[in-house]
Amino acid sequence: MSGREIAREVAIVPGLIANAYLVGSRESWVVVDAGIPGSHRRIRRAATRRFGADARPRAVVLTHGHFDHAGSAGALAAYWGVPIFAHERELPFLNGEREYPPMDSSPPGFFCKLSRLFPSRTVRLDGYLEELRPQAPPPGLEEWECVETPGHTPGHVAFFRPAGGVLLAGDAITTMDLDSFTGTILCRPRVCRPPVPATTDWDNARRSVERLAALRPRVLAAGHGPPIQDGAAELQSLAAHFAPPPYGRYVQAR
Ligand SMILES: [Zn+2]
């Protein structure tokens, strides 16, 4: 499974909680998201199998700074001697200036209960961080666009490649139902809203899903869940019927 190609020049490295992706060609590639702390060996092994023993990425690029996406970024950046790119609104959470708001385990759903075990504090990546400029393609990935998708976190970004309609969505959507115990355990593919306990701005989260749906991506590759190969219609349906959780710390009364 590790390093399985899901589209041309896109391979998934599934992790215990979140997926990482190896994106690009042997000449120029990056790691998009880096799993929980301790995932660096698995990601490096997948990269070696895919690109060869001496392969070195241009950078580690983060959709956002949560611990399940940034956890092994520092270890990978140190090993390869490469920078870590994140949107400027994520940088304060990764350099120790600010902490993410606490996880909300009060709404219904399996992942909310599980989230009591997760830290809202993330990793420190000082010394490696560089600002990801959303107006330009991500470093080393000329064919890709950066799509600002705030809501789950303030500086969340997704990456879209028009060729083949490939979307690396981070946590702007999930491709499994984290609210359902069986859906999560069986890893059943389904296009769903962002992970509830860590999403702090639901109005922006909805707008970001609409923005992604308008791109009509075919391949949906998110931080949580298996990749979906023909997901445009399902994503449009999520955007059309988007609903925040019924209640919770970050849910506005309507
Ligand atoms: Zn997240």
Ligand SMILES: [Zn+2]
């Ligand atoms: Zn996540």
